[in-house]
């Protein structure tokens with residue numbers, strides 16, 4: 082591994098640790114200001130909308146083997 | 148029994164960990180008046196996609212009319228399915244009395260238990276704790292065929308079972324694994340996330356599976372030859388010097404010996420055995436080895452082959468040689484979670500004497516996941532991970548199931564006369580079902596702890612109702628595999644006469660005279676104890692967060708070495724050598740198809756609608772897969788005069804089963820896929836033996852004599868044994884007509 086690659090890897094590792102700390106803030110059940118900021122940042126990054134999958138609903142028609 | 152939950156007519160919403168399958172999604176559950184009404188996706192942005200239709204069907208399961216609610220005592224002949232209802236207290240008193248009698252007559256090793264941590268979840272290692280206090284080493288589990296055995300074999304190479312870093316990886320290699328939207332859903336989402344981040348996906352699968360359809364490379368391997376493909380990859384990686392030279396030099400032992408073994412697998416030979424064109428082997432090996440980072444996630448396929456130990460070790464070796472161990476985007480050796488006491492400690496393996504450990508069934512012939520092999524790692528595990536016993540995914544100190552059933556059937560090498568099955572439909576969960584049946588029929592005492600009546604429970608003396616995930620508190624740590632703690636909260640009432648598996652072992656231990664090993668009166672007290680390193684009680688934890696992840700630690704091995712005797716990655720395994728096995732991976736050919744048995748049958752296949760042998764009575768799930776189906780290629784269908792929708796019987800040298808034929812272009816010709824775990828709850832009222840347990844169950848098909856098993860672990864060859872198909876007139880009698888109408 083070249084010096085540049087090693088440097089880049091270390092940087093990515095630092096970022097990953099930071100992301101874990103941020104994720105932990107977003108798991109808070111009693112969020113403070115920093116936790117809420119973390120959640121807003123995460124929401125921008127993840128952009129995941131609420132799940133809209135009709136298959137999760139068991140009241141509708143069900144087709145076998147689909 | 149589980150303490151009463153009193154929501155006082157309120158709507159209660161909680162964070163729960165779904166245990167309908169093994170993957171443990173965190174979901175939201177709602178209840179009204181103590182009855183669960185809804186289970187829905189979590190609202191956290193990182194978690195909301197991690198849900199499948201089995202999870203949202205939880206209220207249909209948890210409130211089902213057939214759920215066991217009262218302890219049952221057998222009144223007819225064993226297996227006759229005639230019962231009287233008794234109280235929990237009476238059942239436990241009688242079970243304790245009868246277990247004592249077995250132990251007095253035959254010794255503690257005459258007691259064996261089969262549990263499924265996936266289903267029961269909240270045992271907290273106390274099944275092993277109970278058995279270790281009693282003196283029995285004969286604990287078995289389905290994890291011997293699925294993940295647990297992979298964990299134990301990974302430990303032989305580098306001391307731990309790593310977790311893929313999907314979030315940062317640049318290449319994902321799926322050996323037959325096929326996570327889908329409604330099966331292993333979080334892994335499916337993680338793979339999609341990796342793809343979106345630019346990762347390549349390589350799929351190795353005889354079928355054009357869902358994952359194969361979108362893969363960058365698809366290698367249509369002949370089933371059961373994974374080890375040979377890995378040798379082919381190593382050949383390319385070593386010849387083209389694509390390996391991490393610094394890591395190999397500083398952190399591995401046995402590279403030269405490995406190189407020599409790999410040279411026995413020139414690409415022509417690999418091509419011939421695996422059926423994969425040479426240029427594709429080279430291209431895929433390069434793609435894997437030159438990716439900035441890469442993962443080979445756990446797969447249920449490599450777990451279950453004649454060469455399982457070698458193939459799992461080869462995965463480990465590939466990870467190490469390409470420098471993907473404990474680095475970002477690679478595979479993380481997480482270690483024990485410092486905030487949570489692991490089950491490894493709660494199990495009290497140190498209580499069991501060496502004399503009793505030596506009696507562990509199967510450890511003579513197939514020691515890899517038994518005490519005999521794993522205790523050779525004790526000092527190394529302590530040096531690297533701080534504690535001698537590391538029971539990752541419950542799989543590291545097990546007896547061999549086939550050896551246990553042989554002893555139960557024949558008394559050889561000693562009698563096993565009492566058998567407990569918890570959340571585990573034993574009869575359909577291991578190979579050679581007819582032997583398991585004979586073994587169970589030869590018991591003095593069988594106890595089943597279940598949420599529904601199962602074919603196995605029908606053979607029991609006592610059947611105790613269990614609880615489900617909405618009815619208990621828990622903090623899940625994926626059995627030390629992940630470094631994350633996930634909260635699960637009780638929102639509903641369990642049956643008044645039901646118990647958690649922890650409560651069951653606790654009550655039995657107190658009746659058997661060793662209650663001092665069970666000082667925690669409730670599940671919440673166990674959780675307080677387990678969370679004590681974090682400085683929080685369960686109640687505090689559940690108010691603070693619904694999840695907590697450990698910060699990743701990279702190259703953790705630099706501190707105290709790997710958890711192996713040499714402290715390095717053992718390409719050449721010192722443990723296997725000392726046990727008298729080949730210390731290097733190798734290939735052993737499985738029985739091949741013939742004119743008489745032309746198919747390569749692969750079993751143990753999961754369907755989206757069900758987990759293992761469960762949920763066939765849950766209409767909203769069963770309607771999605773009303774009957775079992777054999778998948779075959781059109782060429783094979785034509786040769787055998789079969790059409791889509793026909794019914795057929797599959798015969799192997801061990802047994803036969805029936806299912807509907809599904810002709811699929813996506814199959815590789817000559818291969819036949821059999822779904823796992825089929826029985827028919829609707830046949831309970833019919834004359835059918837044990838609710839149709841022998842009609843369509845794949846466990847009937849696979850042999851398990853010692854020669855049929857992987858040498859080191861004693862794993863059967865579920866992935867490609869010979870079989871033949873014959874058309875029959877129609878479906879088995881007794882299938883729910885509503886299900887047949889759907890076809």
Ligand code: SF4
Nearest residue numbers: 165168171172199202
């Ligand atoms: S994948 Fe489905 S069944 Fe499995 S844990 Fe998640 S929601 Fe439950």
